[in-house]
Amino acid sequence: MRFFNQAATKMLAVAFIAAAIGLSAGLAIAAQPDMQGALDALKGAQAHLNRVTQDKGGHANTARKLVSEAIDEVQQGIAFGHAKGE
Structure with missing residues (x-):
């Protein structure tokens, strides 16, 4: 029974850490x-x-191109922020 308690405790700890990371x-x-x-x-x-x-x-047509470029820039900014932990 003691082995089960240790295993269950370890599983709960791993689950808690995984939840915290997520x-x-x-x-x-x-x-x-x-x-x-x-x-x-x-x-x-x-x-x-x-x-x-x-x-x-x-x-x-020009507006379509500019909006597309702006979308790309914002996506790159979001990715940069994620990479820097922002």
């Missing part, structure tokens, strides 16, 4: 709400621009 990783990902909000807004703008049927003198 929680801290989740907090690190969620620690960039403004960047995530910007990304969501840009994706919404991209969806609207993709529904535009007329080029509006080339401006719609």
Whole structure:
């Protein structure tokens, strides 16, 4: 019975550590709400621009390109933040 208690204690400790690591990783990902909000807004703008049927003198196409570039930049910024623990 003592072996079972030791094994159960070790399993609980490992489970607790794994949960703590998962929680801290989740907090690190969620620690960039403004960047995530910007990304969501840009994706919404991209969806609207993709529904535009007329080029509006080339401006719609330019806007699509710029929004796409902005999405890439924000994603890179989020990845940089994650790598630096921000």
